[in-house]
Amino acid sequence: MNFLCPFHNDKNASFSFKKNKFICYGCNYYGYTEKIFKINKFELIFNKNLINTAKKNLYIKKNFWLKYLINRNINMLISIKFNLGCLDFLNNKINKILLNRLIFPILNENKIIESIGVKTNSNKNKYLIFSKNNDNLNFYGIDQIKNFNFVIIVEGYFDLLTLKKNFFNNTIAILGSNINCYKINYLLQKFKKIYFCFDGDFAGYNANEKIKKNFEKLKKRIFSKTLPYNYDPDNFINKFGIISFLNYLKL
Numbered sequence: 001m002n003f004l005c006p007f008h009n010d011k012n013a014s015f016s017f018k019k020n021k022f023i024c025y026g027c028n029y030y031g032y033t034e035k036i037f038k039i040n041k042f043e044l045i046f047n048k049n050l051i052n053t054a055k056k057n058l059y060i061k062k063n064f065w066l067k068y069l070i071n072r073n074i075n076m077l078i079s080i081k082f083n084l085g086c087l088d089f090l091n092n093k094i095n096k097i098l099l100n101r102l103i104f105p106i107l108n109e110n111k112i113i114e115s116i117g118v119k120t121n122s123n124k125n126k127y128l129i130f131s132k133n134n135d136n137l138n139f140y141g142i143d144q145i146k147n148f149n150f151v152i153i154v155e156g157y158f159d160l161l162t163l164k165k166n167f168f169n170n171t172i173a174i175l176g177s178n179i180n181c182y183k184i185n186y187l188l189q190k191f192k193k194i195y196f197c198f199d200g201d202f203a204g205y206n207a208n209e210k211i212k213k214n215f216e217k218l219k220k221r222i223f224s225k226t227l228p229y230n231y232d233p234d235n236f237i238n239k240f241g242i243i244s245f246l247n248y249l250k251l
Helices: 033-045 048-060 064-071 076-081 157-165 181-190 202-214 233-240 242-249
Strands: 015-018 021-024 030-032 102-107 113-119 127-131 150-154 171-173 193-198 222-226
Touching: 048 064, 048 076, 048 102, 064 102, 076 157, 150 157, 150 181, 157 171, 157 233, 181 193, 193 202, 202 222, 222 242, 233 242
Parallel strands: 150 171, 150 193, 193 222
Antiparallel strands: 015 021, 021 030, 102 113, 113 127
């Protein structure tokens, strides 16, 4: 027996249970039944109305984060396209950690909210992620991919936003330097070629060496490079320009 899918605007009863698993043949969302209650709770809290309200708050009301985005050279077009927002009201369903924080909705390929990234103004725990799944497949920007011939992988939110602002659409962020075989195998199923660009720090150097060592046999499909010391794609592009960045990656 099939049901209307709770994860998209389903009109054809595409949602099906099989043993302890569920799958939607409309949006291709799938998982284990024990996760449904957790997922439903996430969807109830982080729904489209909340995201739209947060987007409006960012521009209608004066706040710290609007000035912050301007200082980071992120324009209004990009911030709206990626649903950046800020919540300044108290709701009994919303954790207080979200209040007056910059919010980054993380959507999957089907444009379904998978996670919420939160930036704080504290030097400790600058970025937090609230996710409805435990598989840690948070690929920020994958919903905006135009084609699957290749992709540039960067670490952070602003690295991706800066590349998108410069009209380089085939980019996603893995939100850190932690990359494993599970993530790479997933990406290899989607893209013909993968270009990793890690930050110029200790974690970035380690991740770069890990890629080169473990995926030597796939060197015609997987490429990896680390930026100069203390540079990430965001500050590198803002200082030297998008052409210099692409030349550095040898694209």
